[in-house]
Amino acid sequence: MTLDVARIRKDFPILDRQVRDGQPLVYLDSANTSQKPRQVIERMDDFYERHNANIHRASHQLGEEATAAYEGARIKAAGFIGARDETEVVFTKNISEGINLVAYAMGNATAGQSGGSGSGRFRLGPGDEIVITEMEHHSNIVPWQLLCERTGATLRWFGVTDGGELNLSQAGDLISERTKLVALAHQSNVLGTINPVREIADRAHAAGALVLVDAAQSVPHMPVDVQELGADFLGFTSHKMCGPTGIGVLWGRRELLEEMPPFLGGGEMIESVWMDHSTFAPPPHKFEAGTMPIAEAAGLDAAIDYLTDIGLDAVRAHERELIAYALDALGTVPGLRIMGPTDPAARGAAISFTLGDVHPHDVSQVLDEHGVAVRAGHHCAWPLHRRYGIQASTRASFYLYNTTSEVDALVDGIGQAQRFFGGA
Amino acid sequence: MRLESLYQEVILDHYRHPQHKGLREPYDAEVHHVNPLCGDEVTLRVTLKGAAGEPVVADVSYDALGCSISQASASVMSELIIGKTVPEAMSLAEEFLRLMQSKGQLEPDEEVLGDGVAFAGVAKYPARIKCALLGWMAWKDATAQALEEQK
Secondary structure, three states: OOOOHHHHHHOOHHHHOEEOOOEEOEEOEOOOOOOOOHHHHHHHHHHHHHHOOOOOOOOOHHHHHHHHHHHHHHHHHHHHHOOOOHHHEEEEOOHHHHHHHHHHHHHHHHOOOOOOOOHHHHOOOOOOEEEEEOOOOHHHOHHHHHHHHHHOOEEEEEOEOOOOOEOHHHHHHHOOOOEEEEEEEOEOOOOOEEOOHHHHHHHHHHOOOEEEEEOOOOOOOOOOOHHHHOOOEEEEEHHHOOOOOOOEEEEEOHHHHHHOOOOOOOOOOEEEEOOOOEEEOOOOHHHOOOOOOHHHHHHHHHHHHHHHHHOHHHHHHHHHHHHHHHHHHHHOOOOEEEOOOOOHHHEOOEEEEEEOOEOHHHHHHHHHHOOEEOEEEOOOOHHHHHHOOOOOEEEEEOOOOOOHHHHHHHHHHHHHHHHHHOOO | OHHHHHOOHHHHHHHHOOOOEOOOOOOOEEEEEEOOOOOOEEEEEEEEEEEOOEEEEEEEEEEEEOOHHHHHHHHHHHHHHOOOEHHHHHHHHHHHHHHHOOOOOOOOOHHHHHHHHHHHHHHHOHHHHHHHHHHHHHHHHHHHHHHHHHO
16 A cells, blocks of 8 residues: 555646745645645636536526535545535534534524524533643634633643643543533644544543544544544544645534534525524534535545545555654754654654754744745644643644655754754 | 845844843833744833933843744844833834835845844745744833833
8 A cells, every 4th residue: 555656746736846946845734734636626627617606596507516516525525534424514614613613503502592402412501511632723722712601611621641642541530421522633733643532432422421523634644434433523624635725524413413503694504584583404504604615615525536546544554654754864853852652653644843942933944945844833732832831843744745755855954954043 | 045134143143142131120011922823922021211201211121932033133122222212212113113014125224223134034034024023012012001101
């Protein structure tokens, strides 16, 4: 299952680009957003050039074609993650919106709205708890903070160990009959840690809680099956998996989506509208108000085709080799400290590090000068950085199109940064 | 090479040997500013001396965590404005802001901005402009608070 990386790279036109006065681009920022293959770009062009119309409400051939493209993407996404069927797949703007959808549905249930019968399990109040982890992205922190403020529920946190793993010894204390929901990342966007979602989900379910998985960093890089994970909700975003920006997926168990009150109100999400009340479409359309990102859905469909043709197992195997190579190579740099697990089997392809006194912004600036694109900062995981007593880190993240020689370019660039800021 | 035009020797000098760094007593106002993009932060104190209705920047002291650009900028700023009247210092802040927003098209006046001219290269890197402005924004905020107190 070795990837033909040279062939894959030919699919990504942007990888031929030169940056900063003639340096070949070394793109190591895929955890931020991935590059897009020709196949995705062409599918979107084809949609706009040949099939563009609004969906569901246009009674003409183009409308039928556009609807087929949009709903076809939903079927594709459902199969991709092992959903029971496509009615469990809600399209959102991105994963932040997907998480907010669940949080606001819970808030709306608390305020007395219903999505159907028995939305009681979504109601929150003082004494109820939502459990998240210290390694979450802000998008899986802030919606829950806001929800707790609105409802009086309490937000509780799994800590992380010095080695960058969840402190599972806290599980017995954290997950109890008071827990309404456990929300956690499948894979940390900073540490790379792959979390034992199944183990935590089983505990949560035994306590009667729901489980939401932020799979933004895992779905693009490895086979993910919502049934195997034991999730109740799982979100991911297209732009990190070779697809376009502007569309993401929130998968939820059908019976939960049915019970949940809507999040955004508007066109297409209704069954019937009266002056004094409205009734709502069944899921997933109940959660898709207004004109949706249609061409983006076609692009996501193409991205799933692209990744499926290559095989997520092969992508993961390739990245594991890159991670092992990168961990070794970075390990030789004096003063460089890697955050997160050092075992390639326990982590994904995002590697964050600090470099002694040289600030990550300065490291990334020197790397950029050499054509190497990385991310510097807190990576939208401020609590995690505080946990490790650091302000910021530099993150190199890899994908199916990266090579070991690009890792070498990274290590070279880091050496240049150390020489440039040496003695600082 | 472009890196040298961004990180001019003056900037690296101030980064390695920051001037006026360390929080000092007494002070009239203290603020804490962060750059939400990268987490850089500065705590900055201002002491004003009112001389015949024209307040003077008697002292600026700060503690900062951040990249070379933000550290050096706070250092250069302190050197420039300590001893100036508040209106003079405010006009320097405006001049520096204009330089940062110039996209690299403005030829800065060394007579006015002193070591601040070294930051001209920063204006070509949109992601770094906030780094260079962090200390200045904190100073403007602290000074506004100090003036408010005096009323």
